Amino acid sequence: MKHQKPYEPSHGLELGDFRMTKQRQVVYDVLMAKLDHPTASEVYSRTVTLMPTISLATVYNCLETMTQCGLVKQVNLDRAPSRYCANLKEHAHFYCEECGEVTDLELKSGVKSTNAWKLPRGSRVDHVEAAIKGVCPACTRSKN
């Protein structure tokens, strides 16, 4: 069985041998420029306008590396292509079934993200991934 790599805390940012190449810089800039949740190919489309020679494979590599380093987060909703997100604070994702937008939901203060669930005593929690599907306020309003 192929296990996940153990989750690396995103603060601390242990970059190790991380080399800041031009490509990585552009990919990172693109992610920071617009805090929506682009897929790898959307990131590619945006980077290619800034650096026409970059390849899709490199974008994938950069996103993977940055995910490992904790610079960005990979967001997976169902089987859809992964999206990437530069918001490093703990948060959930809201997926609007009408407009397809993904927005971040902050954690309420003083609350643990696991607090709704019965965790067996003795579990160690490393990471919580919460996705909420529904209809966003804007789409709810425009529906009638």
Place this chain on the structure above:
Amino acid sequence: MKHQKPYEPSHGLELGDFRMTKQRQVVYDVLMAKLDHPTASEVYSRTVTLMPTISLATVYNCLETMTQCGLVKQVNLDRAPSRYCANLKEHAHFYCEECGEVTDLELKSGVKSTNAWKLPRGSRVDHVEAAIKGVCPACTRSKN
């Protein structure tokens, strides 16, 4: 943009034209027989021992159809192959990074699954998907 199909409540089980074929029966039986979280190909491996002529594509079709009907749930963790689950009560999933097992976490009573997150006023919530990664009690114990 290709949207999700709207989420269908799993109670009520509107089966519509659903035809209980031998293949679907076997797939369903296999899922009920062991409430772990097999992937499509694990389901295939198990069904094939009971019905050697079944094809992998049919297993995928059956799982898809049953997911639509609300008979089973599709569980997606990261980019790993989808797993399937016959537990229809609202629950979260715990993924153990040591042993790779996926277990169900019940919702605490009197609590909403969204309660940790700041939902914008006016959002409609249809469905919550929560995945918790960590180390299960058994693996935590055996580590030292």
Place this chain on the structure above:
DNA sequence: GTGAATGCAAAACCTTTGCAACTGG
């Protein structure tokens, strides 16, 4: 200088699909 990263194309992987044959109600 040297190991790491890139770019390209090809492969890998999970999943879906087209279609003729079959079957459940």
Place this chain on the structure above:
DNA sequence: CCAGTTGCAAAGGTTTTGCATTCAC
């Protein structure tokens, strides 16, 4: 009977990989 389902093989779309070239440190 006949729409819905199967099985097969082939295609689909996303992501990864092998390898020669280039580059950051």
